[in-house]
Amino acid sequence: xxxxxxxxxxxxxxxxxxxxxxxxxxxxxxxxxxxxxxxxxxxxxxxxxxxxxxxxxxxxxxxxxxxxxxxxxxxxxxxxxxxxxxxxxxxxxxxxxxxxxxxxxxxxxxxxxxxxxxxxxxxxxxxxxxxxxxxxxxxxxxxxxxxxxxxxxxxxxxxxxxxxxxxxxxxxxxxxxxxxxxxxxxxxxxxxxxxxxxxxxxxxxxxxxxxxxxxxxxxxxxxxxxxxxxxxxxxxxxxxxxxxxxxxxxxxxxxxxxxxxxxxxxxxxxxxxxxxxxxxxxxxxxxxxxxxxxxxxx
Amino acid sequence: xxxxxxxxxxxxxxxxxxxxxxxxxxxxxxxxxxxxxxxxxxxxxxxxxxxxxxxxxxxxxxxxxxxxxxxxxxxxxxxxxxxxxxxxxxxxxxxxxxxxxxxxxxxxxxxxxxxxxxxxxxxxxxxxxxxxxxxxxxxxxxxxxxxxxxxxxxxxxxxxxxxxxxxxxxxxxxxxxxxxxxxxxxxxxxxxxxxxxxxxxxxxxxxxxxxxxxxxxxxxxxxxxxxxxxxxxxxxxxxxxxxxxxxxxxxxxxxxxxxxxxxxxxxxxxxxxxxxxxxxxxxxxxxxxxxxxxxxxxxxxxxxxxxxxxxxxxxxxxxxxxxxxxxxxxxxxxxxx
Numbered sequence: 001x002x003x004x005x006x007x008x009x010x011x012x013x014x015x016x017x018x019x020x021x022x023x024x025x026x027x028x029x030x031x032x033x034x035x036x037x038x039x040x041x042x043x044x045x046x047x048x049x050x051x052x053x054x055x056x057x058x059x060x061x062x063x064x065x066x067x068x069x070x071x072x073x074x075x076x077x078x079x080x081x082x083x084x085x086x087x088x089x090x091x092x093x094x095x096x097x098x099x100x101x102x103x104x105x106x107x108x109x110x111x112x113x114x115x116x117x118x119x120x121x122x123x124x125x126x127x128x129x130x131x132x133x134x135x136x137x138x139x140x141x142x143x144x145x146x147x148x149x150x151x152x153x154x155x156x157x158x159x160x161x162x163x164x165x166x167x168x169x170x171x172x173x174x175x176x177x178x179x180x181x182x183x184x185x186x187x188x189x190x191x192x193x194x195x196x197x198x199x200x201x202x203x204x205x206x207x208x209x210x211x212x213x214x215x216x217x218x219x220x221x222x223x224x225x226x227x228x229x230x231x232x233x234x235x236x237x238x239x240x241x242x243x244x245x246x247x248x249x250x251x252x253x254x255x256x257x258x259x260x261x262x263x264x265x266x267x268x269x270x271x272x273x274x275x276x277x278x279x280x281x282x283x284x285x286x287x288x289x290x291x292x293x294x295x296x297x298x
Numbered sequence: 299x300x301x302x303x304x305x306x307x308x309x310x311x312x313x314x315x316x317x318x319x320x321x322x323x324x325x326x327x328x329x330x331x332x333x334x335x336x337x338x339x340x341x342x343x344x345x346x347x348x349x350x351x352x353x354x355x356x357x358x359x360x361x362x363x364x365x366x367x368x369x370x371x372x373x374x375x376x377x378x379x380x381x382x383x384x385x386x387x388x389x390x391x392x393x394x395x396x397x398x399x400x401x402x403x404x405x406x407x408x409x410x411x412x413x414x415x416x417x418x419x420x421x422x423x424x425x426x427x428x429x430x431x432x433x434x435x436x437x438x439x440x441x442x443x444x445x446x447x448x449x450x451x452x453x454x455x456x457x458x459x460x461x462x463x464x465x466x467x468x469x470x471x472x473x474x475x476x477x478x479x480x481x482x483x484x485x486x487x488x489x490x491x492x493x494x495x496x497x498x499x500x501x502x503x504x505x506x507x508x509x510x511x512x513x514x515x516x517x518x519x520x521x522x523x524x525x526x527x528x529x530x531x532x533x534x535x536x537x538x539x540x541x542x543x544x545x546x547x548x549x550x551x552x553x554x555x556x557x558x559x560x561x562x563x564x565x566x567x568x569x570x571x572x573x574x575x576x577x578x579x580x581x582x583x584x585x586x587x588x589x590x591x592x593x594x595x596x597x598x599x600x601x602x603x604x605x606x607x608x609x610x611x612x613x614x615x616x617x618x619x620x621x622x623x624x625x626x627x628x629x630x631x632x633x634x635x
Contacts, residue, residue: 039411039415043411045411045414045415047418047546092594095598096597101357101410101411101414102351102357102414102549102553102557103553103597105357105359105411105414105546105549106546106549106550106553106593106596106597107593107594107597109546109590109593110589110590110591110592110593110594110596110597111590111593111594112590113543113546113586113587113589113590113593114586114587114589114590114591114593114594115590116586116590117584117585117586117587117590118587121583121584121587229422229541229542232422232542233419233422233423233426236415236418236419236422237419237423239415240415240416240419274427276423276426277423277427280404280419280423281404
């Protein structure tokens, strides 16, 4: 055994963490994409975003019983519930002047606090167990290692979701309106598209993405008392690292965070607490000029 | 009209709260005095939030980061250096200022809601580090059994909750007084000018980012000093004291007090924290729900509190329901990458 370890096996122990990092990163991407939408298009810093993810997660824990039908049901219910919560948020935010970020942040934080409390009251204070479909419960062989089948399928599904998202934003009329609203909301309003409708739509879409991530990612970042905070923090770091408006940047940032959280921890366990911090500082330092130019008051 | 009423209500509440804080140690029991001392420390963090949010125009959700740095520095380093409170406050303020200085490159180039986002990320990351760096911080279990302090060389160690409360009160009053004096000088004027019209100030040759950096470091030092007071008041600290909830509550308190008002921030933050502690006492299990509802209600009751304090609006133009979202050009990032 020891004799073989010098060869290709030196990277062998890190294959599984690296693969896990991809799954983790894609999950964070789907969750963060919703936040990017709300922030980039509707100009709302939605601090309740983590709660929307938790709605999906708790739905998955409650509905999943190991069958495929339950997965479909959980996905449908979770996405609808989180999207409905997004619409509710949009409704609550209507009287708040747009561009008043402090008030928006406080309002969405209040909703997150109350919603999180309701979720814990409804589903109990313990972290619930999540049952994946029986066919995916086992493990498969990847490069000579056993790897959870669900995560492998999740990587495929999340990649499809990311591709679908990209095509929607790039190719459809709704996507064009969204991009136009980022650039020039006044002009979009002049074209006869109600900004209120765009805002409600974007918050609903952001909620749906968070809900989908919550259901599909429940076996990876499971529902629990800390879920909302964790997801919000990871999404915020993704937004800070990846910038706004570029989906490729968001994807790269999310994958980097996934690798840091899994591969980085496996490689440098002693430095694990600081890795996220260090990554954020490093990327911002490299991009400082660009960021300063982009974010400076113009 | 409404503004006038709001102003009077604020003034009356502030007077009541300040008078209450002065007589409190002789009226309330030990437990309440300890809680009040912690509330005062958080009120001081609220002052640093107001300094950044209202005076310098950088809304922050991350002042718990220097607050935590100060608290842990005071508990870990300060107690080894000396048991004199003044020294520990200085160590804590230095730690808070250092953390603020380290995060300067992340915060100062950003404006508006981006600051909110970056500071939130910094605050959360600091809490994560505190929870995982077990060898120094004791992890999520926190640090207990922190030795008592003597306020000044030659004075006895603070043994009762009343004494600790009075010590906290004196330090908070001194620091708030210093901030108020500082804001009356040229520095305060420049900060406010930068908040109101950055381009104009830059055009007249002022280095606005330098002023903002100064404000950020100063706010970090204040929050750090508050951390040392928390250690004295509680004699126990854990990462739970510095969570995201605390930042949001402080921001709410600062908004209630009128963002640009330092005294208002102290009173507002103290009130919000007191309400939270009271709620957790009377409604175990459902306090976050009520607290969240209170957030929403407060936002609706003070719909213009924020904008008015930050930039005076000459005429409240009638806003048709379907106008385009009027973006704050200077507060909104460019969205291209």
